Amino acid sequence: MAAGASLKRIKNIAISRPILYGNTATPLTEEEKANPDVSPDHTHSWTIFVRSPVLDMKSDAASISRVKNKLAVATNKKEASPAPENNHELGFIKKVVFKLHDTYANSTRTIEEPPFEVTETGWGEFEISIRIFFPTEMGEKNILLYHHLKLHPYKKDNIPAQIGAPGGAPSGEEEENANVPQPVDSYVYDELVFNEPSEQMFELLTSRPGALLPAKSDPNDPSKSYSLQTEAEELDRLTAGLETVYQQVQKTKEYILQLEKEKEALSQ
Structure with missing residues:
Protein backbone atom coordinates (compact mmCIF):
# COMPACT_ATOMS: atom_id res chain seq x y z
CA MET A 1 0.00 0.00 0.00
CA ALA A 2 1.30 3.44 -0.89
CA ALA A 3 2.58 5.65 1.90
CA GLY A 4 -0.17 7.76 3.41
CA ALA A 5 -2.94 5.62 1.99
CA SER A 6 -5.76 4.85 4.41
CA LEU A 7 -7.88 1.76 4.79
CA LYS A 8 -11.42 2.97 4.33
CA ARG A 9 -14.02 0.42 5.32
CA ILE A 10 -17.46 0.06 3.80
CA LYS A 11 -20.07 0.33 6.54
CA ASN A 12 -23.10 -1.96 6.89
CA ILE A 13 -21.75 -4.46 4.35
CA ALA A 14 -20.89 -8.12 4.91
CA ILE A 15 -19.55 -10.43 2.21
CA SER A 16 -19.11 -14.17 2.62
CA ARG A 17 -17.13 -16.66 0.56
CA PRO A 18 -17.57 -20.44 0.94
CA ILE A 19 -14.67 -22.82 1.52
CA LEU A 20 -14.15 -26.50 2.20
CA TYR A 21 -11.38 -27.55 4.57
CA GLY A 22 -10.48 -31.00 5.77
CA ASN A 23 -8.71 -34.09 4.54
CA THR A 24 -8.92 -37.11 2.30
CA ALA A 25 -7.16 -40.35 3.23
CA THR A 26 -6.51 -43.59 1.37
CA PRO A 27 -4.94 -46.82 2.68
CA LEU A 28 -1.55 -47.50 1.13
CA THR A 29 -1.30 -50.42 -1.25
CA GLU A 30 1.38 -53.08 -0.77
CA GLU A 31 3.26 -51.59 -3.71
CA GLU A 32 3.21 -48.13 -2.14
CA LYS A 33 4.32 -49.51 1.23
CA ALA A 34 7.30 -51.13 -0.50
CA ASN A 35 8.54 -47.70 -1.63
CA PRO A 36 11.81 -47.02 0.26
CA ASP A 37 10.77 -43.37 0.70
CA VAL A 38 7.70 -44.42 2.72
CA SER A 39 8.17 -45.21 6.42
CA PRO A 40 7.45 -48.92 7.05
CA ASP A 41 4.93 -48.14 9.80
CA HIS A 42 2.86 -45.77 7.64
CA THR A 43 -0.56 -47.06 6.64
CA HIS A 44 -2.26 -44.19 4.78
CA SER A 45 -1.71 -41.43 2.26
CA TRP A 46 -3.58 -38.28 3.21
CA THR A 47 -4.11 -34.74 1.96
CA ILE A 48 -5.10 -31.76 4.11
CA PHE A 49 -6.61 -28.91 2.10
CA VAL A 50 -8.47 -25.62 1.86
CA ARG A 51 -10.40 -25.32 -1.38
CA SER A 52 -13.48 -23.86 -2.98
CA PRO A 53 -16.61 -26.05 -2.77
CA VAL A 54 -16.99 -25.53 -6.51
CA LEU A 55 -14.10 -26.44 -8.79
CA ASP A 56 -13.62 -24.47 -11.99
CA MET A 57 -13.41 -27.09 -14.74
CA LYS A 58 -11.06 -24.88 -16.78
CA SER A 59 -8.78 -23.19 -14.30
CA ASP A 60 -8.76 -26.01 -11.72
CA ALA A 61 -7.75 -28.88 -13.98
CA ALA A 62 -4.81 -29.70 -11.72
CA SER A 63 -6.99 -29.76 -8.61
CA ILE A 64 -9.53 -32.00 -10.30
CA SER A 65 -6.76 -34.39 -11.28
CA ARG A 66 -5.69 -34.58 -7.63
CA VAL A 67 -9.24 -35.28 -6.49
CA LYS A 68 -9.51 -38.15 -8.97
CA ASN A 69 -6.12 -39.61 -8.03
CA LYS A 70 -6.25 -39.88 -4.23
CA LEU A 71 -4.09 -42.99 -4.28
CA ALA A 72 -0.95 -41.04 -5.16
CA VAL A 73 1.69 -41.19 -2.42
CA ALA A 74 3.29 -37.91 -1.42
CA THR A 75 6.83 -39.14 -1.81
CA ASN A 76 6.14 -40.48 -5.28
CA LYS A 77 5.25 -37.05 -6.63
CA LYS A 78 8.55 -36.14 -8.22
CA GLU A 79 7.12 -33.25 -10.19
CA ALA A 80 4.41 -30.99 -8.88
CA SER A 81 1.43 -30.37 -11.13
CA PRO A 82 1.20 -26.78 -12.40
CA ALA A 83 -0.97 -24.70 -10.13
CA PRO A 84 -4.19 -23.34 -11.65
CA GLU A 85 -3.88 -19.68 -12.60
CA ASN A 86 -6.99 -18.38 -10.89
CA ASN A 87 -8.09 -21.23 -8.61
CA HIS A 88 -11.70 -20.18 -9.10
CA GLU A 89 -12.94 -18.52 -5.89
CA LEU A 90 -9.81 -18.46 -3.71
CA GLY A 91 -8.00 -15.54 -5.32
CA PHE A 92 -8.56 -13.50 -2.15
CA ILE A 93 -6.31 -15.84 -0.11
CA LYS A 94 -2.62 -14.91 0.05
CA LYS A 95 -1.34 -18.08 1.73
CA VAL A 96 -2.34 -20.95 3.99
CA VAL A 97 -0.14 -22.31 6.79
CA PHE A 98 -0.71 -25.90 7.92
CA LYS A 99 0.79 -26.98 11.28
CA LEU A 100 1.28 -30.75 11.26
CA HIS A 101 2.34 -33.03 14.10
CA ASP A 102 5.84 -32.27 15.37
CA THR A 103 7.06 -35.72 14.28
CA TYR A 104 6.91 -34.60 10.64
CA ALA A 105 9.96 -32.93 9.14
CA ASN A 106 9.25 -29.24 8.61
CA SER A 107 5.95 -29.57 10.47
CA THR A 108 4.88 -26.02 9.56
CA ARG A 109 3.99 -25.99 5.86
CA THR A 110 3.35 -22.67 4.15
CA ILE A 111 1.48 -22.83 0.83
CA GLU A 112 1.62 -19.49 -0.98
CA GLU A 113 -0.28 -20.41 -4.13
CA PRO A 114 -3.12 -22.74 -5.00
CA PRO A 115 -3.82 -25.54 -4.58
CA PHE A 116 -3.68 -24.92 -0.83
CA GLU A 117 -2.99 -28.47 0.27
CA VAL A 118 -0.34 -30.74 1.79
CA THR A 119 -0.03 -34.45 1.03
CA GLU A 120 1.78 -36.83 3.37
CA THR A 121 1.78 -40.42 4.58
CA GLY A 122 1.32 -41.59 8.16
CA TRP A 123 -0.36 -43.97 10.57
CA GLY A 124 -1.98 -41.79 13.24
CA GLU A 125 -4.70 -39.17 13.54
CA PHE A 126 -3.96 -35.76 15.07
CA GLU A 127 -5.14 -32.17 15.10
CA ILE A 128 -3.92 -29.84 12.35
CA SER A 129 -4.14 -26.06 12.65
CA ILE A 130 -4.93 -24.15 9.47
CA ARG A 131 -4.18 -20.43 9.33
CA ILE A 132 -5.52 -18.49 6.35
CA PHE A 133 -3.82 -15.21 5.41
CA PHE A 134 -5.15 -12.45 3.17
CA PRO A 135 -3.15 -9.83 1.25
CA THR A 136 -1.63 -7.36 3.72
CA GLU A 137 -2.92 -4.34 1.83
CA MET A 138 -6.51 -5.57 2.30
CA GLY A 139 -6.37 -4.94 6.05
CA GLU A 140 -8.00 -8.24 7.08
CA LYS A 141 -6.81 -10.34 10.02
CA ASN A 142 -5.78 -13.93 9.41
CA ILE A 143 -8.17 -16.73 10.37
CA LEU A 144 -7.29 -19.80 12.42
CA LEU A 145 -9.12 -23.10 11.88
CA TYR A 146 -8.59 -26.59 13.29
CA HIS A 147 -9.17 -29.97 11.70
CA HIS A 148 -8.71 -33.41 13.23
CA LEU A 149 -7.00 -35.55 10.62
CA LYS A 150 -9.17 -38.59 10.01
CA LEU A 151 -7.78 -41.78 8.50
CA HIS A 152 -10.44 -44.34 9.44
CA PRO A 153 -14.18 -44.31 8.68
CA TYR A 154 -16.73 -44.46 11.47
CA LYS A 155 -18.00 -47.94 12.28
CA LYS A 156 -21.56 -48.81 13.24
CA ASP A 157 -20.37 -50.58 16.37
CA ASN A 158 -19.12 -47.20 17.65
CA ILE A 159 -22.76 -46.12 18.00
CA PRO A 160 -24.17 -47.04 21.44
CA ALA A 161 -27.11 -49.44 21.48
CA GLN A 162 -30.50 -48.20 22.62
CA ILE A 163 -31.62 -48.86 26.19
CA GLY A 164 -33.61 -52.09 26.34
CA ALA A 165 -32.76 -52.94 22.72
CA PRO A 166 -30.95 -56.12 21.69
CA GLY A 167 -27.22 -55.73 21.38
CA GLY A 168 -26.82 -54.57 17.71
CA ALA A 169 -24.09 -56.89 16.57
CA PRO A 170 -23.14 -56.24 12.93
CA SER A 171 -24.15 -58.77 10.30
CA GLY A 172 -21.52 -60.96 8.62
CA GLU A 173 -21.55 -58.78 5.51
CA GLU A 174 -21.27 -55.56 7.53
CA GLU A 175 -18.42 -57.02 9.59
CA GLU A 176 -16.60 -58.13 6.44
CA ASN A 177 -16.97 -54.69 4.84
CA ALA A 178 -15.82 -53.02 8.07
CA ASN A 179 -12.56 -54.97 7.93
CA VAL A 180 -11.76 -53.74 4.40
CA PRO A 181 -9.77 -50.45 4.51
CA GLN A 182 -11.85 -47.68 2.97
CA PRO A 183 -10.96 -44.23 1.60
CA VAL A 184 -12.06 -41.38 3.85
CA ASP A 185 -13.37 -37.90 3.05
CA SER A 186 -13.53 -35.71 6.16
CA TYR A 187 -14.22 -32.05 5.47
CA VAL A 188 -16.20 -29.06 6.71
CA TYR A 189 -18.17 -26.57 4.65
CA ASP A 190 -17.72 -23.09 6.08
CA GLU A 191 -18.08 -19.49 5.00
CA LEU A 192 -15.53 -16.74 5.57
CA VAL A 193 -17.50 -13.63 6.48
CA PHE A 194 -15.93 -10.20 5.94
CA ASN A 195 -17.81 -7.61 8.00
CA GLU A 196 -17.33 -4.05 6.79
CA PRO A 197 -14.44 -4.98 4.49
CA SER A 198 -11.93 -2.43 3.29
CA GLU A 199 -12.60 -0.90 -0.12
CA GLN A 200 -9.69 -2.90 -1.54
CA MET A 201 -11.05 -6.17 -0.15
CA PHE A 202 -14.55 -5.36 -1.33
CA GLU A 203 -13.25 -4.76 -4.84
CA LEU A 204 -11.28 -8.02 -4.77
CA LEU A 205 -14.23 -10.08 -3.50
CA THR A 206 -16.69 -8.61 -5.98
CA SER A 207 -14.37 -8.74 -8.99
CA ARG A 208 -15.98 -12.06 -9.90
CA PRO A 209 -19.25 -13.72 -8.86
CA GLY A 210 -19.38 -15.94 -5.81
CA ALA A 211 -19.35 -19.72 -5.99
CA LEU A 212 -22.75 -21.19 -6.84
CA LEU A 213 -23.25 -24.72 -5.59
CA PRO A 214 -24.62 -27.20 -8.14
CA ALA A 215 -28.10 -28.57 -7.46
CA LYS A 216 -27.08 -32.24 -7.37
CA SER A 217 -23.93 -34.20 -6.58
CA ASP A 218 -22.24 -36.34 -9.20
CA PRO A 219 -19.62 -38.88 -8.01
CA ASN A 220 -18.15 -38.93 -11.52
CA ASP A 221 -17.78 -35.14 -11.69
CA PRO A 222 -15.34 -33.63 -9.14
CA SER A 223 -16.81 -30.16 -9.74
CA LYS A 224 -20.07 -31.45 -8.23
CA SER A 225 -18.66 -33.30 -5.21
CA TYR A 226 -20.37 -30.77 -2.91
Missing part, protein backbone atom coordinates in the same frame (compact mmCIF):
# COMPACT_ATOMS: atom_id res chain seq x y z
CA SER A 227 -23.84 -29.50 -3.80
CA LEU A 228 -27.19 -28.29 -2.49
CA GLN A 229 -28.14 -31.97 -2.46
CA THR A 230 -25.20 -32.62 -0.10
CA GLU A 231 -26.47 -29.92 2.25
CA ALA A 232 -30.03 -31.30 2.15
CA GLU A 233 -28.81 -34.85 2.85
CA GLU A 234 -26.75 -33.60 5.81
CA LEU A 235 -29.81 -31.78 7.21
CA ASP A 236 -31.83 -34.98 6.79
CA ARG A 237 -29.15 -36.93 8.68
CA LEU A 238 -29.15 -34.35 11.48
CA THR A 239 -32.96 -34.46 11.68
CA ALA A 240 -32.92 -38.26 11.77
CA GLY A 241 -30.20 -38.17 14.44
CA LEU A 242 -32.22 -35.78 16.61
CA GLU A 243 -35.28 -38.01 16.24
CA THR A 244 -33.21 -41.06 17.25
CA VAL A 245 -31.90 -39.22 20.32
CA TYR A 246 -35.44 -38.15 21.25
CA GLN A 247 -36.73 -41.72 20.93
CA GLN A 248 -33.83 -43.05 23.03
CA VAL A 249 -34.51 -40.44 25.73
CA GLN A 250 -38.19 -41.44 25.82
CA LYS A 251 -37.29 -45.15 26.05
CA THR A 252 -34.78 -44.41 28.80
CA LYS A 253 -37.42 -42.51 30.79
CA GLU A 254 -39.86 -45.40 30.40
CA TYR A 255 -37.15 -47.86 31.41
CA ILE A 256 -36.34 -45.83 34.55
CA LEU A 257 -40.04 -45.61 35.48
CA GLN A 258 -40.34 -49.37 35.06
CA LEU A 259 -37.34 -49.94 37.34
CA GLU A 260 -38.80 -47.60 39.96
CA LYS A 261 -42.12 -49.48 39.89
CA GLU A 262 -40.29 -52.80 40.31
CA LYS A 263 -38.29 -51.35 43.20
CA GLU A 264 -41.51 -50.13 44.83
CA ALA A 265 -43.10 -53.54 44.43
CA LEU A 266 -40.13 -55.28 46.02
CA SER A 267 -40.08 -52.93 49.01
CA GLN A 268 -43.70 -53.64 49.91
Whole structure:
Protein backbone atom coordinates (compact mmCIF):
# COMPACT_ATOMS: atom_id res chain seq x y z
CA MET A 1 0.00 0.00 0.00
CA ALA A 2 1.30 3.44 -0.89
CA ALA A 3 2.58 5.65 1.90
CA GLY A 4 -0.17 7.76 3.41
CA ALA A 5 -2.94 5.62 1.99
CA SER A 6 -5.76 4.85 4.41
CA LEU A 7 -7.88 1.76 4.79
CA LYS A 8 -11.42 2.97 4.33
CA ARG A 9 -14.02 0.42 5.32
CA ILE A 10 -17.46 0.06 3.80
CA LYS A 11 -20.07 0.33 6.54
CA ASN A 12 -23.10 -1.96 6.89
CA ILE A 13 -21.75 -4.46 4.35
CA ALA A 14 -20.89 -8.12 4.91
CA ILE A 15 -19.55 -10.43 2.21
CA SER A 16 -19.11 -14.17 2.62
CA ARG A 17 -17.13 -16.66 0.56
CA PRO A 18 -17.57 -20.44 0.94
CA ILE A 19 -14.67 -22.82 1.52
CA LEU A 20 -14.15 -26.50 2.20
CA TYR A 21 -11.38 -27.55 4.57
CA GLY A 22 -10.48 -31.00 5.77
CA ASN A 23 -8.71 -34.09 4.54
CA THR A 24 -8.92 -37.11 2.30
CA ALA A 25 -7.16 -40.35 3.23
CA THR A 26 -6.51 -43.59 1.37
CA PRO A 27 -4.94 -46.82 2.68
CA LEU A 28 -1.55 -47.50 1.13
CA THR A 29 -1.30 -50.42 -1.25
CA GLU A 30 1.38 -53.08 -0.77
CA GLU A 31 3.26 -51.59 -3.71
CA GLU A 32 3.21 -48.13 -2.14
CA LYS A 33 4.32 -49.51 1.23
CA ALA A 34 7.30 -51.13 -0.50
CA ASN A 35 8.54 -47.70 -1.63
CA PRO A 36 11.81 -47.02 0.26
CA ASP A 37 10.77 -43.37 0.70
CA VAL A 38 7.70 -44.42 2.72
CA SER A 39 8.17 -45.21 6.42
CA PRO A 40 7.45 -48.92 7.05
CA ASP A 41 4.93 -48.14 9.80
CA HIS A 42 2.86 -45.77 7.64
CA THR A 43 -0.56 -47.06 6.64
CA HIS A 44 -2.26 -44.19 4.78
CA SER A 45 -1.71 -41.43 2.26
CA TRP A 46 -3.58 -38.28 3.21
CA THR A 47 -4.11 -34.74 1.96
CA ILE A 48 -5.10 -31.76 4.11
CA PHE A 49 -6.61 -28.91 2.10
CA VAL A 50 -8.47 -25.62 1.86
CA ARG A 51 -10.40 -25.32 -1.38
CA SER A 52 -13.48 -23.86 -2.98
CA PRO A 53 -16.61 -26.05 -2.77
CA VAL A 54 -16.99 -25.53 -6.51
CA LEU A 55 -14.10 -26.44 -8.79
CA ASP A 56 -13.62 -24.47 -11.99
CA MET A 57 -13.41 -27.09 -14.74
CA LYS A 58 -11.06 -24.88 -16.78
CA SER A 59 -8.78 -23.19 -14.30
CA ASP A 60 -8.76 -26.01 -11.72
CA ALA A 61 -7.75 -28.88 -13.98
CA ALA A 62 -4.81 -29.70 -11.72
CA SER A 63 -6.99 -29.76 -8.61
CA ILE A 64 -9.53 -32.00 -10.30
CA SER A 65 -6.76 -34.39 -11.28
CA ARG A 66 -5.69 -34.58 -7.63
CA VAL A 67 -9.24 -35.28 -6.49
CA LYS A 68 -9.51 -38.15 -8.97
CA ASN A 69 -6.12 -39.61 -8.03
CA LYS A 70 -6.25 -39.88 -4.23
CA LEU A 71 -4.09 -42.99 -4.28
CA ALA A 72 -0.95 -41.04 -5.16
CA VAL A 73 1.69 -41.19 -2.42
CA ALA A 74 3.29 -37.91 -1.42
CA THR A 75 6.83 -39.14 -1.81
CA ASN A 76 6.14 -40.48 -5.28
CA LYS A 77 5.25 -37.05 -6.63
CA LYS A 78 8.55 -36.14 -8.22
CA GLU A 79 7.12 -33.25 -10.19
CA ALA A 80 4.41 -30.99 -8.88
CA SER A 81 1.43 -30.37 -11.13
CA PRO A 82 1.20 -26.78 -12.40
CA ALA A 83 -0.97 -24.70 -10.13
CA PRO A 84 -4.19 -23.34 -11.65
CA GLU A 85 -3.88 -19.68 -12.60
CA ASN A 86 -6.99 -18.38 -10.89
CA ASN A 87 -8.09 -21.23 -8.61
CA HIS A 88 -11.70 -20.18 -9.10
CA GLU A 89 -12.94 -18.52 -5.89
CA LEU A 90 -9.81 -18.46 -3.71
CA GLY A 91 -8.00 -15.54 -5.32
CA PHE A 92 -8.56 -13.50 -2.15
CA ILE A 93 -6.31 -15.84 -0.11
CA LYS A 94 -2.62 -14.91 0.05
CA LYS A 95 -1.34 -18.08 1.73
CA VAL A 96 -2.34 -20.95 3.99
CA VAL A 97 -0.14 -22.31 6.79
CA PHE A 98 -0.71 -25.90 7.92
CA LYS A 99 0.79 -26.98 11.28
CA LEU A 100 1.28 -30.75 11.26
CA HIS A 101 2.34 -33.03 14.10
CA ASP A 102 5.84 -32.27 15.37
CA THR A 103 7.06 -35.72 14.28
CA TYR A 104 6.91 -34.60 10.64
CA ALA A 105 9.96 -32.93 9.14
CA ASN A 106 9.25 -29.24 8.61
CA SER A 107 5.95 -29.57 10.47
CA THR A 108 4.88 -26.02 9.56
CA ARG A 109 3.99 -25.99 5.86
CA THR A 110 3.35 -22.67 4.15
CA ILE A 111 1.48 -22.83 0.83
CA GLU A 112 1.62 -19.49 -0.98
CA GLU A 113 -0.28 -20.41 -4.13
CA PRO A 114 -3.12 -22.74 -5.00
CA PRO A 115 -3.82 -25.54 -4.58
CA PHE A 116 -3.68 -24.92 -0.83
CA GLU A 117 -2.99 -28.47 0.27
CA VAL A 118 -0.34 -30.74 1.79
CA THR A 119 -0.03 -34.45 1.03
CA GLU A 120 1.78 -36.83 3.37
CA THR A 121 1.78 -40.42 4.58
CA GLY A 122 1.32 -41.59 8.16
CA TRP A 123 -0.36 -43.97 10.57
CA GLY A 124 -1.98 -41.79 13.24
CA GLU A 125 -4.70 -39.17 13.54
CA PHE A 126 -3.96 -35.76 15.07
CA GLU A 127 -5.14 -32.17 15.10
CA ILE A 128 -3.92 -29.84 12.35
CA SER A 129 -4.14 -26.06 12.65
CA ILE A 130 -4.93 -24.15 9.47
CA ARG A 131 -4.18 -20.43 9.33
CA ILE A 132 -5.52 -18.49 6.35
CA PHE A 133 -3.82 -15.21 5.41
CA PHE A 134 -5.15 -12.45 3.17
CA PRO A 135 -3.15 -9.83 1.25
CA THR A 136 -1.63 -7.36 3.72
CA GLU A 137 -2.92 -4.34 1.83
CA MET A 138 -6.51 -5.57 2.30
CA GLY A 139 -6.37 -4.94 6.05
CA GLU A 140 -8.00 -8.24 7.08
CA LYS A 141 -6.81 -10.34 10.02
CA ASN A 142 -5.78 -13.93 9.41
CA ILE A 143 -8.17 -16.73 10.37
CA LEU A 144 -7.29 -19.80 12.42
CA LEU A 145 -9.12 -23.10 11.88
CA TYR A 146 -8.59 -26.59 13.29
CA HIS A 147 -9.17 -29.97 11.70
CA HIS A 148 -8.71 -33.41 13.23
CA LEU A 149 -7.00 -35.55 10.62
CA LYS A 150 -9.17 -38.59 10.01
CA LEU A 151 -7.78 -41.78 8.50
CA HIS A 152 -10.44 -44.34 9.44
CA PRO A 153 -14.18 -44.31 8.68
CA TYR A 154 -16.73 -44.46 11.47
CA LYS A 155 -18.00 -47.94 12.28
CA LYS A 156 -21.56 -48.81 13.24
CA ASP A 157 -20.37 -50.58 16.37
CA ASN A 158 -19.12 -47.20 17.65
CA ILE A 159 -22.76 -46.12 18.00
CA PRO A 160 -24.17 -47.04 21.44
CA ALA A 161 -27.11 -49.44 21.48
CA GLN A 162 -30.50 -48.20 22.62
CA ILE A 163 -31.62 -48.86 26.19
CA GLY A 164 -33.61 -52.09 26.34
CA ALA A 165 -32.76 -52.94 22.72
CA PRO A 166 -30.95 -56.12 21.69
CA GLY A 167 -27.22 -55.73 21.38
CA GLY A 168 -26.82 -54.57 17.71
CA ALA A 169 -24.09 -56.89 16.57
CA PRO A 170 -23.14 -56.24 12.93
CA SER A 171 -24.15 -58.77 10.30
CA GLY A 172 -21.52 -60.96 8.62
CA GLU A 173 -21.55 -58.78 5.51
CA GLU A 174 -21.27 -55.56 7.53
CA GLU A 175 -18.42 -57.02 9.59
CA GLU A 176 -16.60 -58.13 6.44
CA ASN A 177 -16.97 -54.69 4.84
CA ALA A 178 -15.82 -53.02 8.07
CA ASN A 179 -12.56 -54.97 7.93
CA VAL A 180 -11.76 -53.74 4.40
CA PRO A 181 -9.77 -50.45 4.51
CA GLN A 182 -11.85 -47.68 2.97
CA PRO A 183 -10.96 -44.23 1.60
CA VAL A 184 -12.06 -41.38 3.85
CA ASP A 185 -13.37 -37.90 3.05
CA SER A 186 -13.53 -35.71 6.16
CA TYR A 187 -14.22 -32.05 5.47
CA VAL A 188 -16.20 -29.06 6.71
CA TYR A 189 -18.17 -26.57 4.65
CA ASP A 190 -17.72 -23.09 6.08
CA GLU A 191 -18.08 -19.49 5.00
CA LEU A 192 -15.53 -16.74 5.57
CA VAL A 193 -17.50 -13.63 6.48
CA PHE A 194 -15.93 -10.20 5.94
CA ASN A 195 -17.81 -7.61 8.00
CA GLU A 196 -17.33 -4.05 6.79
CA PRO A 197 -14.44 -4.98 4.49
CA SER A 198 -11.93 -2.43 3.29
CA GLU A 199 -12.60 -0.90 -0.12
CA GLN A 200 -9.69 -2.90 -1.54
CA MET A 201 -11.05 -6.17 -0.15
CA PHE A 202 -14.55 -5.36 -1.33
CA GLU A 203 -13.25 -4.76 -4.84
CA LEU A 204 -11.28 -8.02 -4.77
CA LEU A 205 -14.23 -10.08 -3.50
CA THR A 206 -16.69 -8.61 -5.98
CA SER A 207 -14.37 -8.74 -8.99
CA ARG A 208 -15.98 -12.06 -9.90
CA PRO A 209 -19.25 -13.72 -8.86
CA GLY A 210 -19.38 -15.94 -5.81
CA ALA A 211 -19.35 -19.72 -5.99
CA LEU A 212 -22.75 -21.19 -6.84
CA LEU A 213 -23.25 -24.72 -5.59
CA PRO A 214 -24.62 -27.20 -8.14
CA ALA A 215 -28.10 -28.57 -7.46
CA LYS A 216 -27.08 -32.24 -7.37
CA SER A 217 -23.93 -34.20 -6.58
CA ASP A 218 -22.24 -36.34 -9.20
CA PRO A 219 -19.62 -38.88 -8.01
CA ASN A 220 -18.15 -38.93 -11.52
CA ASP A 221 -17.78 -35.14 -11.69
CA PRO A 222 -15.34 -33.63 -9.14
CA SER A 223 -16.81 -30.16 -9.74
CA LYS A 224 -20.07 -31.45 -8.23
CA SER A 225 -18.66 -33.30 -5.21
CA TYR A 226 -20.37 -30.77 -2.91
CA SER A 227 -23.84 -29.50 -3.80
CA LEU A 228 -27.19 -28.29 -2.49
CA GLN A 229 -28.14 -31.97 -2.46
CA THR A 230 -25.20 -32.62 -0.10
CA GLU A 231 -26.47 -29.92 2.25
CA ALA A 232 -30.03 -31.30 2.15
CA GLU A 233 -28.81 -34.85 2.85
CA GLU A 234 -26.75 -33.60 5.81
CA LEU A 235 -29.81 -31.78 7.21
CA ASP A 236 -31.83 -34.98 6.79
CA ARG A 237 -29.15 -36.93 8.68
CA LEU A 238 -29.15 -34.35 11.48
CA THR A 239 -32.96 -34.46 11.68
CA ALA A 240 -32.92 -38.26 11.77
CA GLY A 241 -30.20 -38.17 14.44
CA LEU A 242 -32.22 -35.78 16.61
CA GLU A 243 -35.28 -38.01 16.24
CA THR A 244 -33.21 -41.06 17.25
CA VAL A 245 -31.90 -39.22 20.32
CA TYR A 246 -35.44 -38.15 21.25
CA GLN A 247 -36.73 -41.72 20.93
CA GLN A 248 -33.83 -43.05 23.03
CA VAL A 249 -34.51 -40.44 25.73
CA GLN A 250 -38.19 -41.44 25.82
CA LYS A 251 -37.29 -45.15 26.05
CA THR A 252 -34.78 -44.41 28.80
CA LYS A 253 -37.42 -42.51 30.79
CA GLU A 254 -39.86 -45.40 30.40
CA TYR A 255 -37.15 -47.86 31.41
CA ILE A 256 -36.34 -45.83 34.55
CA LEU A 257 -40.04 -45.61 35.48
CA GLN A 258 -40.34 -49.37 35.06
CA LEU A 259 -37.34 -49.94 37.34
CA GLU A 260 -38.80 -47.60 39.96
CA LYS A 261 -42.12 -49.48 39.89
CA GLU A 262 -40.29 -52.80 40.31
CA LYS A 263 -38.29 -51.35 43.20
CA GLU A 264 -41.51 -50.13 44.83
CA ALA A 265 -43.10 -53.54 44.43
CA LEU A 266 -40.13 -55.28 46.02
CA SER A 267 -40.08 -52.93 49.01
CA GLN A 268 -43.70 -53.64 49.91
